[in-house]
Amino acid sequence: MINIIGKRYWFFLISAIVIIPGIVSMIVFGLKPSNDFQSGTAMTLTFNPIVEESALRQSMTDAGYQDATIQHASTGDYFISIREISPAERVALENSLQTSLKSTLTVDNYATTSAAVASQTVRYAIIAVIVAALGIMLYISFAFRKMPRPTRWGFCAIIALLHDLLVVIGIFSILGWALGVKIDALFITGMLTVAGYSVHDTIVVFDRIRENTIKGTIKDFEQVVNFSINETFVRSLNTSLTVTFVLFALFLLGGSTIHYFILVLLIGVITGTYSSICNASALLVVWENHEWRRFISWIPGVPKNKKTEAA
Amino acid sequence: MRRRENILFVFVLALLVIALCIVLPVNNGLIFHKDFQLGLDLKGGSYLLYEADLSKKDPSLTDAQVMAAVQTKIERRVNSTGTTEPIIQLQGNNRILVQLPGIKNISDAIDAIGAVGLLEFKEEQLDSSGNVMNDANGQPIWIPATALGSDGVTQEALTGKYLKPNVALQLDSLGKPEVAFEWNAEGAKLFGEITTVLYNNGVNSKPLGIFLDNQLISAPTVQAVITDKGVINNMTLVEAKKLILELNSGSLDVPLKVIQQTDVDATLGADSLRKSLTAGLIGIACVAFFMIVYYRIPGLVATVALGIYAAILLAIFKIIPITLTLPGIAGFVISTGMAVDANVLIFERMKEELKRGLTIKMAVQEGFHRAWPSIRDSNFSTLITCIILYWFGGTFGAFMVKGFAVTLALGVLISLFSAITVTRTFLTQMVNNGMMTNLTLYGGKHD
Numbered sequence: 039m040i041n042i043i044g045k046r047y048w049f050f051l052i053s054a055i056v057i058i059p060g061i062v063s064m065i066v067f068g069l070k071p072s073n074d075f076q077s078g079t080a081m082t083l084t085f086n087p088i089v090e091e092s093a094l095r096q097s098m099t100d101a102g103y104q105d106a107t108i109q110h111a112s113t114g115d116y117f118i119s120i121r122e123i124s125p126a127e128r129v130a131l132e133n134s135l136q137t138s139l140k141s142t143l144t145v146d147n148y149a150t151t152s153a154a155v156a157s158q159t160v161r162y163a164i165i166a167v168i169v170a171a172l173g174i175m176l177y178i179s180f181a182f183r184k185m186p187r188p189t190r191w192g193f194c195a196i197i198a199l200l201h202d203l204l205v206v207i208g209i210f211s212i213l214g215w216a217l218g219v220k221i222d223a224l225f226i227t228g229m230l231t232v233a234g235y236s237v238h239d240t241i242v243v244f245d246r247i248r249e250n251t252i253k254g255t256i257k258d259f260e261q262v263v264n265f266s267i268n269e270t271f272v273r274s275l276n277t278s279l280t281v282t283f284v285l286f287a288l289f290l291l292g293g294s295t296i297h298y299f300i301l302v303l304l305i306g307v308i309t310g311t312y313s314s315i316c317n318a319s320a321l322l323v324v325w326e327n328h329e330w331r332r333f334i335s336w337i338p339g340v341p342k343n344k345k346t347e348a349a
Numbered sequence: 350m351r352r353r354e355n356i357l358f359v360f361v362l363a364l365l366v367i368a369l370c371i372v373l374p375v376n377n378g379l380i381f382h383k384d385f386q387l388g389l390d391l392k393g394g395s396y397l398l399y400e401a402d403l404s405k406k407d408p409s410l411t412d413a414q415v416m417a418a419v420q421t422k423i424e425r426r427v428n429s430t431g432t433t434e435p436i437i438q439l440q441g442n443n444r445i446l447v448q449l450p451g452i453k454n455i456s457d458a459i460d461a462i463g464a465v466g467l468l469e470f471k472e473e474q475l476d477s478s479g480n481v482m483n484d485a486n487g488q489p490i491w492i493p494a495t496a497l498g499s500d501g502v503t504q505e506a507l508t509g510k511y512l513k514p515n516v517a518l519q520l521d522s523l524g525k526p527e528v529a530f531e532w533n534a535e536g537a538k539l540f541g542e543i544t545t546v547l548y549n550n551g552v553n554s555k556p557l558g559i560f561l562d563n564q565l566i567s568a569p570t571v572q573a574v575i576t577d578k579g580v581i582n583n584m585t586l587v588e589a590k591k592l593i594l595e596l597n598s599g600s601l602d603v604p605l606k607v608i609q610q611t612d613v614d615a616t617l618g619a620d621s622l623r624k625s626l627t628a629g630l631i632g633i634a635c636v637a638f639f640m641i642v643y644y645r646i647p648g649l650v651a652t653v654a655l656g657i658y659a660a661i662l663l664a665i666f667k668i669i670p671i672t673l674t675l676p677g678i679a680g681f682v683i684s685t686g687m688a689v690d691a692n693v694l695i696f697e698r699m700k701e702e703l704k705r706g707l708t709i710k711m712a713v714q715e716g717f718h719r720a721w722p723s724i725r726d727s728n729f730s731t732l733i734t735c736i737i738l739y740w741f742g743g744t745f746g747a748f749m750v751k752g753f754a755v756t757l758a759l760g761v762l763i764s765l766f767s768a769i770t771v772t773r774t775f776l777t778q779m780v781n782n783g784m785m786t787n788l789t790l791y792g793g794k795h796d
Contacts, residue, residue: 242694
């Protein structure tokens with residue numbers, strides 16, 4: 039049997055190593071909002087014959103869009119972000135580009151959002167995330183109502199969930215300044231799905247802990263948890279592996295529209311499996327043993343909890 | 350017990366046959382002649398969110414009445430552009446969502462749909478001595494042409510609302526496009542009175558200004574008293590077609606503005622569909638391979654169960670119908686993962702029971718019995734997030750978010766069904782019929 043619970047602080051440390059760079063990046067750079075959350079226009083243009091980026095930039099400036107962000111998508115394709123424009127301005131822009139670049143242009147994707155819609159979407163996204171977290175916590179507390187202190191289970195599951203979301207957000211914040219990856223409504227969708235999946239995974243482990251606690255063959259809670267993790271270990275890995283296969287295939291071969299959406303899910307499934315094994319259940323033990331003092335012992339000067347040291 | 354198991358087995362097989370008849374693309378499904386409904390991101394098209402300026406409405410009408418009228422008129426306009434399966438929905442209290450699938454050149458359509466389309470007839474403002482008054486730029490000032498209405502009391506302005514809805518395109522003698530219209534009874538009366546004044550028996554006749562949405566289209570000098578009909582010229586063919594569309598559907602009661610627009614090129618959509626389907630199939634093939642190698646006979650059964658699960662789910666997508674979007678396909682694929690998970694949970698439990706020395710038959714029963722609570726509890730949390738996502742997607746018309754939530758939720762529900770019904774029935778049938786007695790094939794001596 040692998041002693042996972044015994045190494046719980048190593049796992050907490052690994053989580054911290056993964057999460058902290060992301061949090062720093064969040065504080066320093068934040069996230070790059072797409073025009074689901076910010077007013078503006080985004081379009082993907084294909085030119086035939088292919089035009090140079092410098093020429094396109096010049097033409098955009100000539101057309102009055104000095105602030106346009108222009109990115110190379112693939113050969114001859116460009117992503118362009120500009121302020122919110124009206125349908126008439128769009129026609130004018132397309133015509134002016136075609137004339138000045140002497141190239142036929144196809145608009146593959148076009149999206150424009152006004153400030154009112156964008157701010158509303160941000161508000162609803164925040165509400166959705168909060169309601170989802172609360173709903174899941176209530177549900178777990180309900181599902182584990184026969185256990186002593188059911189809210190504790192819900193709380194630990196939510197912390198594991200927040201862990202997973204922080205990993206995803208952190209990575210996307212880094213991707214944001216490194217590769218210009220933006221977050222859109224699908225990102226929020228991915229996050230909520232990760233939340234659902236993370237809890238899904240945690241519940242399976244918790245369920246086994248509940249069963250083994252009720253059985254009562256092992257008295258020590260820490261050992262019950264470790265035993266339960268070992269029992270569900272193969273299942274957790276197998277499930278994640280199968281989902282990861284499918285997501286990886288979609289990530290590599292699926293359409294570009296959902297590329298980063300799939301990446302959110304992929305990261306979320308991996309960290310969700312990790313957190314349900316190494317964090318959520320470990321937190322139950324931490325709580326049961328009241329290891330709070332040791333929890334903050336990373337801060338210099340806080341004495342370590344002697345009881346758990348001995349155990 | 351046996352009897353019940355046999356009935357279930359037949360039931361599952363029947364379900365599979367029905368599902369296949371619906372899904373298999375023979376004449377769009379043998380018993381359900383309808384294709385999958387694809388979202389804009391897969392077939393291409395335009396998604397438009399219009400906001401109405403309700404401050405400009407007629408104060409005697411409620412917001413809801415105005416919006417309902419605007420919706421009807423927009424429906425008429427969209428239908429006459431020849432778009433197939435458009436979606437026009439009211440959103441909130443002042444927004445209208447329009448989805449136009451498959452349109453390639455969208456700009457003209459957007460103009461035609463969202464323009465107010467208010468046709469007005471105006472005359473030049475005259476000073477007290479009968480001379481035309483000019484504005485600061487030296488252009489004549491136009492004021493609405495009015496005449497006494499049939500009630501004999503109010504002065505009515507002549508606008509497009511008195512037109513019969515049979516405005517048509519015709520060519521003049523020089524082959525230039527013009528728009529021919531007919532007045533209804535009230536319009537004819539007003540037009541007659543107004544042209545009488547402007548014609549002035551041919552002495553110093555005045556022009557009649559024709560305005561569309563406050564833009565002067567033409568200002569022909571009145572050359573006769575006209576009552577029943579007329580033409581508007583001096584415009585291009587495209588402009589004429591747009592005007593006809595607007596006049597026949599009636600002018601909008603309030604101005605509309607595009608506040609959100611998303612276009613996807615149809616070729617890109619088709620490409621995305623092909624790519625994600627290939628990717629999904631490859632992924633699922635990997636899963637099947639893994640399940641069979643790792644779990645052997647139960648893995649094979651699970652793979653068959655997954656096939657049945659997929660057939661049933663796709664059949665449901667077709668029947669309801671659920672609009673398939675790219676994230677929706679991802680949702681479908683992820684729910685496959687959830688279905689696999691349910692099977693894995695059961696098989697791992699079975700293996701444990703076999704290790705404890707139970708017979709295969711007992712192990713199958715115990716495996717299902719014990720795995721069920723965690724399958725149920727774990728899938729419920731996904732359903733909670735799906736409900737919230739559906740709401741979130743609905744708040745701002747994100748069809749992709751909604752599509753994902755619906756397919757994932759349906760997938761989870763069907764995966765529950767498939768795990769406890771299909772996998773179980775197949776395994777018990779095999780065990781009952783003594784088809785498999787080798788424990789190794791069930792993973793009994795595995796690891």
